[in-house]
Amino acid sequence: MPTSSHTVAVVGASLAGATTAVALREEGFAERIVLVGAERHLPYERPPLSKGYLLGSAARESVFVQPETWYAEHDVDLRLGVRAESLDLATRELVLDTGERLPFGQLVLATGASPRRLDVPGADQVDLQYLRTLDDSDRLRAALRPGVRVVIVGAGWIGLEVAAAARTAGADVVVLEQAAVPLGVLGPEVAGVFADLHREHGVDLRVGVGVAAVRPTGPAGGTAGILVLSDGSEVAGDLIVVGVGVIPNVELARGAGLAVDNGVAVDAALRTSRDDVLAVGDVANATHPLLGRRIRVEHWANALNQPRTAARTLLGRTDAYDRLPYFFTDQYDLGMEYSGHAAPGDYDQVVVRGDLAERAFIAFWLSGGRVVAAMNVNVWDVTEPLQRLIRSGRSVDPARLTDADVPLDDLVGTTPG
Ligand SMILES: Cc1cc2nc3c(=O)[nH]c(=O)nc-3n(C[C@H](O)[C@H](O)[C@H](O)COP(=O)(O)OP(=O)(O)OC[C@H]3O[C@@H](n4cnc5c(N)ncnc54)[C@H](O)[C@@H]3O)c2cc1C
Incomplete structure (x- = not known):
């Protein structure tokens, strides 16, 4: 009978969390694994949510990290729809929203990130759409129809992928970007390629404008609204999608006194300020041996690959995560x-x-x-x-x-x- 000192608990049942369980089993860990996830769905991958799945060309089953049977077959205790509310490092227990105290020997934080909310007057008067979860993608997919006027705030990767999906579905699309170019991180020359791409596909891309306020066009709480822009002009939409970045989910770590600095601070072996607690995926701000500094990567490949290093660290093997950041996009x-x-x-x-x-x-x-x-x-x-x-x-x-x-x-x- 395994004891709690042999249990690895993983908080966050998405790509990084589920892949940590996979990597632990593949590396030969035979003790107890508990995977706790606040969402009700089986662990899934998010890239299709703004691409094939949103467009209706990728099947629902294709987004899941593992089939449902995998967890029982590999003796992974998957707790879905359960949130870890706090972390007690003195007793090595997670306090779950079910009231249960879950003891562990080692812990992996894979709590990911949440969309940054649009923080302007009136934002609470309109049902603004964000895209992070399968449920968000389902809601959006149902709303994207020919003739629907979609206003997207933010011309980052998510905003532009939604713009492409919305145009493909026949919707009218306005994209608003505060910076002078979309995807400003790329620099003007390469970013211009994406601006041209969207304009050629009929997107009304407006740059250099911020959102100053929101007000509903119909009853408060509906999806339709008017955005008041920084230049005084107004844009109305049947649907307003906000893609203005994400914030790492550090509450558990911060509450437990772990070092937090733009995410959970970890070394190259993915250990937090405590050797028995690791962090992986979007939430981890990890020392990168090649770059010689910490970097927090909000991309699929990082959430897929860091867990292998984490599993090896948990098993006492020397490893360092030194893969280069990598990501991809598909638009039109x-x-x-x-x-x-x-x-x-x-x-x-x-x-x-x-x-x-x-x-x-x-x-x-x-x-x-x-x-x-x-x-x-x-x-x-x-x-x-x-x-x-x-x-x-x-x-x-x-x-x-x-x-x-x-x-x-x-x-x-x-x-x-
Ligand atoms: C729409 C969309 C499209 C994307 N497209 C691309 C792409 O094309 N290319 C690319 O490289 N990347 C893409 N990404 C980014 C990629 O999906 C993320 O980097 C990846 O999902 C990170 O995985 P994660 O497991 O670290 O965190 P997350 O996916 O954020 O998962 C964290 C999970 O932890 C749960 N959780 C948090 N706190 C608790 C708690 N206290 N208790 C229990 N559970 C908790 C959350 O509910 C969530 O399910 C996209 C992301 C989105 C949203």
């Missing part, structure tokens, strides 16, 4: 993958191989002559050489980067001149 007929990390200020040059106007290219972000990030748009099977190039940390001649005749594999190790 544009598919994109991005590797590396280039926040504004992290790079001093952007060069492009291929044709921006044709939307078939690879963009490279450089810092001091070294490639720190790369994006391939409608060019496939290049992630490996691109990541090798970034990881090499070597200087590369920009002229060779832009020359499509130079094989990507030959770029590693080339020096200017």
Whole structure:
């Protein structure tokens, strides 16, 4: 009979939480695993919620991390619809909203992130739509119909993916963005590709405008509303979708006194300020060996891959999570993958191989002559050489980067001149 000192409890039953259970079993952990998740659904993946699933082209079953039978077959005690309300590190117990105190030996926080709310006067008078959960996606999908006027606040990845899905469904779409370009993190040249893409598909993309207030057009609490913009103009929508970023769910960690700094602070082995508590996925702000600093990554691949390192750490094996950040998007007929990390200020040059106007290219972000990030748009099977190039940390001649005749594999190790 296993004791609580052998139990691994995982809070958050989404991609990172469920994959932690998978990785623990694959790494040979034979003791008790309890996976606690506030949502009622089986652990699922979120990328389809703004793409295939929202469009109706991906089946519901395809979003689940594992089939329902997997959890019983692998002796994982899955508690769905249960929220962990607090964490008592002195007794090593989770306090659940069922009233139960769940003892554990080691704990993994996979609590993810929640949408940042639109915080302007009147925001509580309209049923603003956010997109994080399967239920959100179902609600949105039912509302996206020809002729419906959808106003999207925020031209980030989620906002633009919803815009693409809404246009594909025949809705009229307005996208409002406070910054001068959508996806400003990419820099103006590459961001412009996405602006053109959406405008060509009939999206009314308005940049440089913030939302100052909201008011309902019908009875308060309905989905229809008017947005009052920072320039004094107004935009009405049957539906207002807000995609203005996410906030890591750190309440449990903070309440228990764990170090919190833009997420739960963890080392490269994904340990929090306590060795017996780890954090993975969107909530984890992890030391990255290659970057030499902490980074919190809000992407699918990170939630999928960090759990392997966490499982190994829990089992006392030495490991460090050093994969490069990677993510992807699909909008209309544009598919994109991005590797590396280039926040504004992290790079001093952007060069492009291929044709921006044709939307078939690879963009490279450089810092001091070294490639720190790369994006391939409608060019496939290049992630490996691109990541090798970034990881090499070597200087590369920009002229060779832009020359499509130079094989990507030959770029590693080339020096200017
Ligand atoms: C619509 C959408 C589209 C996306 N598309 C892409 C994409 O194309 N490419 C990409 O790379 N990434 C994409 N992402 C991001 C990706 O889905 C996330 O990085 C990933 O879901 C993170 O997984 P996670 O398990 O760390 O956290 P989450 O998915 O946020 O899951 C955390 C879970 O923990 C639960 N929880 C929180 N607190 C508690 C508690 N106290 N007790 C119990 N349960 C709790 C939550 O209810 C939630 O179910 C997308 C995200 C969204 C929302």
